[in-house]
């Protein structure tokens with residue numbers, strides 16, 4: 124069984140515009156800007172042996188305002204620029220009542236099955252409460268980057284930057300490894 128890290132896409136892996144206190148989901152490749160500050164932290168996670176995965180809600184696919192080929196081009200760029208193993212997308216709208224739209228944990232369960240992940244040893248990184256709740260529902264540790272969208276619900280850690288989050292994950296990972304080896 125492998126340890127894994129799930130990262131929310133918008134605001135963590137790609138930069139987003141903010142309008143009226145909301146992040147604006149990019150709808151074209153031209154609007155899609157990979158966050159250069161994500162490269163080094165993701166490399167550190169890969170080097171430590173984590174499976175590194177992105178997750179994203181994209182209701183525009185089922186509501187027909189986001190063409191699948193445009194999303195594929197954005198995700199192709201993301202996979203070329205960042206050391207990611209895969210990207211998991213919920214294509215549904217809330218009215219579809221699917222099991223994978225975050226804060227539901229369906230994407231985490233699907234990825235855990237495909238990558239043989241031990242969810243107890245997995246982390247979820249995000250700047251939004253929905254991912255912290257999905258993490259909680261799946262038994263993962265939630266690591267939030269401080270933002271206006273983290274809410275007041277359950278979360279395990281809140282830190283200032285992605286670098287600090289990765290520092291903390293590596294500390295926890297090394298300590299739990301030492302504990303398991305001693306047992």
Ligand SMILES: [Zn+2]
Nearest residue numbers: 213221223224
């Ligand atoms: Zn879904």
